[in-house]
């Protein structure tokens with residue numbers, strides 16, 4: 918049976934690369950028995966999903982020339998104060 922440290926390392930690696938099915942099975946069995954690791958993995962997945970959501974959202978942000986000028990003007994005003 919794998920220990921918690923091994924599980925968290927394997928699970929973290931599994932987010933970036935695929936791991937063999939036996940390791941995935943070992944992770945799942947461990948997570949069924951260990952609430953601490955389950956919560957850790959849950960948080961890692963939440964952070965990964967949040968970051969990928971932000972990255973996707975940033976690709977869809979387009980500012981008009983007028984909006985950029987307004988932002989630049991406000992930034993210039995802030996420098997004066």
Ligand SMILES: [Zn+2]
Pocket residue numbers: 920921924947951953954955
């Ligand atoms: Zn554990």
